[in-house]
Amino acid sequence: MVVRLPHHPALQSVEALEAALNAHGYVPDPALSMALYLALRMEKPLLLEGEAGVGKTEVAKVLAAILDAELIRLQCYEGIDLASAGYEWNYLRQILALRVAEASGAARLDDVFQREFLIERPLLRAITAGDGRPAVLLIDEIDRADDEFEAFLLEVLSDFQISIPELGTVRAERVPAVILTSNRTREIHDALKRRCLYAWIDYPPFEKELRIVQTKVPAAGEKLAREVCQFLQLLRRQDLYKLPGISETLDWTHALVVLGQRELDEAIVTRTIGCLVKYQEDLRSLRPETLAGLVRQARE
Amino acid sequence: MTAPLLSPALLTRNLVVFGRVLRASGIAVDPGQLVDVQRALALITPTDAPQFYYAARAVFVRRLEELPLFDRAFALFWSELARRDLLPDFPSPDGRREDVVIPLPPEPEEPVLAGMTEEPSGKRPAGAAATVQEHAGTDELAPPREQVVPIRTYSAAERLRQKDFGHLTPAELEEARTLLQQLRWQVGRRRARRTHPAFGVGPGRGLHWRATVRTSLRAAGELTRLAWRVPKTKPRPLVILGDISGSMDRYTRLLLQFFYAVRRGRSEVEVFVFGTRLTRITRDLEHRNVEEAMRRVAAHILDWSGGTRIGAALRTFNRQWARRVLSRGAVTIVVSDGWDRGEAELLRTEIARLQRTSFRLIWLNPLLGDAQYQPLTVGMQTALPYVDDFLPAHNLASLTDLARRLSDLEQRRPLRRMHR
Numbered sequence A: 001m002v003v004r005l006p007h008h009p010a011l012q013s014v015e016a017l018e019a020a021l022n023a024h025g026y027v028p029d030p031a032l033s034m035a036l037y038l039a040l041r042m043e044k045p046l047l048l049e050g051e052a053g054v055g056k057t058e059v060a061k062v063l064a065a066i067l068d069a070e071l072i073r074l075q076c077y078e079g080i081d082l083a084s085a086g087y088e089w090n091y092l093r094q095i096l097a098l099r100v101a102e103a104s105g106a107a108r109l110d111d112v113f114q115r116e117f118l119i120e121r122p123l124l125r126a127i128t129a130g131d132g133r134p135a136v137l138l139i140d141e142i143d144r145a146d147d148e149f150e151a152f153l154l155e156v157l158s159d160f161q162i163s164i165p166e167l168g169t170v171r172a173e174r175v176p177a178v179i180l181t182s183n184r185t186r187e188i189h190d191a192l193k194r195r196c197l198y199a200w201i202d203y204p205p206f207e208k209e210l211r212i213v214q215t216k217v218p219a220a221g222e223k224l225a226r227e228v229c230q231f232l233q234l235l236r237r238q239d240l241y242k243l244p245g246i247s248e249t250l251d252w253t254h255a256l257v258v259l260g261q262r263e264l265d266e267a268i269v270t271r272t273i274g275c276l277v278k279y280q281e282d283l284r285s286l287r288p289e290t291l292a293g294l295v296r297q298a299r300e
Numbered sequence B: 001m002t003a004p005l006l007s008p009a010l011l012t013r014n015l016v017v018f019g020r021v022l023r024a025s026g027i028a029v030d031p032g033q034l035v036d037v038q039r040a041l042a043l044i045t046p047t048d049a050p051q052f053y054y055a056a057r058a059v060f061v062r063r064l065e066e067l068p069l070f071d072r073a074f075a076l077f078w079s080e081l082a083r084r085d086l087l088p089d090f091p092s093p094d095g096r097r098e099d100v101v102i103p104l105p106p107e108p109e110e111p112v113l114a115g116m117t118e119e120p121s122g123k124r125p126a127g128a129a130a131t132v133q134e135h136a137g138t139d140e141l142a143p144p145r146e147q148v149v150p151i152r153t154y155s156a157a158e159r160l161r162q163k164d165f166g167h168l169t170p171a172e173l174e175e176a177r178t179l180l181q182q183l184r185w186q187v188g189r190r191r192a193r194r195t196h197p198a199f200g201v202g203p204g205r206g207l208h209w210r211a212t213v214r215t216s217l218r219a220a221g222e223l224t225r226l227a228w229r230v231p232k233t234k235p236r237p238l239v240i241l242g243d244i245s246g247s248m249d250r251y252t253r254l255l256l257q258f259f260y261a262v263r264r265g266r267s268e269v270e271v272f273v274f275g276t277r278l279t280r281i282t283r284d285l286e287h288r289n290v291e292e293a294m295r296r297v298a299a300h301i302l303d304w305s306g307g308t309r310i311g312a313a314l315r316t317f318n319r320q321w322a323r324r325v326l327s328r329g330a331v332t333i334v335v336s337d338g339w340d341r342g343e344a345e346l347l348r349t350e351i352a353r354l355q356r357t358s359f360r361l362i363w364l365n366p367l368l369g370d371a372q373y374q375p376l377t378v379g380m381q382t383a384l385p386y387v388d389d390f391l392p393a394h395n396l397a398s399l400t401d402l403a404r405r406l407s408d409l410e411q412r413r414p415l416r417r418m419h420r
Helices: A014-023 A030-042 A056-067 A091-103 A122-127 A147-159 A190-195 A206-216 A222-235 A246-258 A266-275 A280-285 A288-298 B008-025 B031-044 B049-060 B066-083 B125-136 B154-162 B170-182 B209-217 B246-265 B290-300 B310-325 B344-357 B378-386 B396-407
Strands: A046-050 A070-075 A087-089 A118-120 A135-140 A161-164 A168-171 A177-182 A197-201 B189-199 B227-235 B238-243 B269-274 B278-280 B331-335 B360-365 B389-392
Touching (some): A014 A030, A014 A056, A030 A046, A030 A056, A030 A197, A030 B031, A046 A056, A056 A135, A118 A122, A122 A135, A122 A147, A122 A161, A122 A168, A206 A246, A222 A246, A246 A266, B008 B066, B031 B049, B154 B396, B170 B246, B170 B396, B238 B246, B238 B310, B246 B269, B246 B290, B278 B310, B344 B360, B360 B378, B389 B396
Parallel strands (some): A046 A177, A070 A135, B238 B269, B238 B331, B360 B389
Antiparallel strands (some): A161 A168
16 A cells, blocks of 8 residues: 555645645745645656755745655755665675674575665655655755766656665655755756656745745844845845845844844844855945945835 | 636647647647646646646746746737637637637747858758759769868878968868867866775775675675775866957857867867857757757857957856856866956956856967967956966867867866965
């Protein structure tokens, strides 16, 4: 009996899913809600692309909370291989088992490649039954992995099975919801993209960002939240090498709350701008007059 | 209950038409997507345009750049449906159900390009036949025009290699092109994080357990041979930024061939050209047929032989592309004579950044072929401190040298002065 995603009320319609996301503190845009809904219902992976810090990873976490599913996270990096992502043999145990068999004179242990010697890593864990809960598999920053890894991933994502040479093919006892995220530092290959539905997550508009700030940092007063969001909208129109994302906004708001601010002023912004802008050239290009102007506009 | 948007009978056909509209707009569409979009529509039974739009978008759009193309195609498609009254109210006015025939967007016109005249092609059998026809009346034994590339002696070949690109005759140009295509392009390799097992070598990155245990099985668990994890090497990515402004005119034709040759051999090469704007021509150069590739490039570029704004072009590159193509220790090659009409400060900032984010920054200057050349222009002077290798690119010999240099790249980053 293959464990699939449950017939959850949140999965009845796009609107229901949107409402559930909102209820859990994630503010989606219509394109994302639709893409996520379709991905879940069609059992296809969802590829989320966007700049760093716009909330791609958050989607998976919220989804797991909504569906009461196990969140299995695979963080990708260059050179990530089968052993870290899929499975690995417990070599020490194998060698010991061989030695023990030999020493005790028992029948030769011919096959050390049994399931008991297999260490399950995220991809394998995602498709094995676990404790019967459904699973959300988050493959984070797939653009940092390389071609070989993508090729391997293709097999897992198309047929939800993993071929282990010594053991055979492990087929899915559980079909997870799959979300891949990418910061676009590399173009994902077409073969993988073809398997997925796609959504681009952009920097949020004012209203949306305001709601996010109010949800995540309730300690910030109404005035501060508004001014912060206005400031961010203006800041993102500047010619910066790296525009600040939502996570930067939230960090900054937190910092301002910790510093006891109820509103923005030029001095505090100048001192805390490092929460938002983290590149030297960007900091240099934001001259004091520019910052002052932005603060003024944000407070109108 | 609101009526379903499009009758199922027509839906499939209309989706196929929509697929064609998308293809004409430049978005690749495969049959799998058509199946997917039908499934999607069945799941959500759209009752208005936005739902249809978002569902189709989730399936058809695969990258950010396709989004505006998709929007346009969708708008076209939808307005056509509306025009034929195929939205909520069925059937169409005269009572019959019609298929939707969407007029495809017009083919983009190929701009007339200054400075890029048609080269006489080396192969033209049709032309040869025509020649024969023409002469049929006068002299039936007149041979067709010679199409064979003359075989040169060694010294002649050497002379060709040394001859400046700007001075080549059309026939020599043709030969040079052929020779360019034959150059082998290998870029120095970098150590990747991926490893593979190897026996009998040093510790590398630790034991390769799987290979070790498997080998030990033959000896009932005795670790007779140890396998080590040795890092794989991968070729470095290469990024080319070529100046195609007026001052580079003499060299542009051949240099494009050079870019094509480099691109053909390898997978991780990105090619951009700039004049007053930056254009990515990597995809255009992917064609098997070199002439077709050149044609596409010509169609794509809008700022041939105009002015140069190197700083602005580099800034566009740094902001929009650098993060995507310069990771993994890429080598960047800028091909330009350094004649620049933009601001020097901008150029300085951007080339400094470019150097920092590249493993190695090479500047190829065709003018360096002239022994008398001194880099006195403001552009060149500004850029020079931030360049790791300043090399000529005026003839085949210089490009061959470049090929050799690239394959012998040092493993370490070049030592760079700290700039303010």
